[in-house]
Amino acid sequence: MSALRVIEGGRANELPSARADRGLLAELYERYAPQVYGRCRYLLKNDEAAKDALQDVFAKALRALPEFREAASPSTWLLRIATHHCLNVLRAQKAHWHGELAELQKDRRADAEPPERRELVRVLLGAAPEEAQEMAVLYFVDELTQAEIGTLTGRSLPTVRKRLREFLTAARAALKDALPGLTLPEGDDL
């Protein structure tokens, strides 16, 4: 006597679409997750949010796997996704960079040391327009050349320069009162 077994709920989560290939994930984790997690922690300054962002970034990467595999530099490609994702999270949270700048100023008075450059860039990102934020991370944090940024983002060299100048202008204006005496590169230096 045969019988039908209907499985309640359909176990949809077991479909391959919901499963990432474990071997591939293990490789991605080993090779790239540390730096992606580092980037998320750097930008979000919150370990819990960074954990979420890390997993979001890799889910995005798996959805765009052919693009990832074709990337000249998978690590740079992943970090760019991570940066973009975290900047979006910060925008959605309407992060208060003014407050962070004030904290930076307070710490500086205590230490009599200039803030670390990457930290300063991070705090000032919120002052800059959207595209300039990403370009600033690529330039000041990843230390890519303007030509490399152009290739990565598909923007022309003049556009990359223009965005970086926008960032510096916004950053300088924000620093004027908060941290007088701190200098940033002149726009002409770019």
Place this chain on the structure above:
Amino acid sequence: MTTEKTVRCSSARVRRLLAGELAGTERADVSAHLLACETCRATERELAKEREALLRDVPFEVFASGVAERLAREKPVRNRWLRYAPLLAAACVLIVALPVALNRRAQTEVESGIRGKGGALAQLYVKDARGVHAWAPGEAIAENADVQAELKLEDKHAAAFLLEGGQAHVVFSGFARQASGKPRVVAFGWTGAHAARLVIVGSDLPIDASALQAGALATDPERWPGVVHAQSIDLPRAH
């Protein structure tokens, strides 16, 4: 701080080196630069700290389940299924390319054991001891395996029947999509040595599954009353 003429300090370059993305001269140059440049060695130390933080905060199991959960949450779009092809190897294959019936009453027989009117109405997977894989038309199914059918109907209502051993069973009857808008997934298994036939039907009106079940063995699903789309899929039994 640049120590080599051809290499400037770049945290991205150090990351690429450590991720094994550099080769040839570039790799040699960056490696030499790294040995001599304190700034880049600081970047290397920072990467080691990032690794420690990851292992401490997000062990691989947590990471893997978190990513899988996010992928499962994604609203399926056909193009996205196709983008998974490299990841899933031979998975994510549509059941079969059925000629679109220009005439709703037209019937198409295919060698794979799938016939019906309308396009492919479901995507089938088999879950067995090896895991989950896309079912290939004609593939025999072991008795202890589960079959999962992700419904692809455009109709509002759907029903699925399993015909085997001279019996007709209702596997599912209801809305073709979940309340969330995601596709409905029905899963089942059957005991016994008989091959089975899965029949999926769709309609814009609610389907009386009991009424259809009563006459299921007597007529072709394409002729069932009220059915707009129908598909029969033969499921051979592995011996």
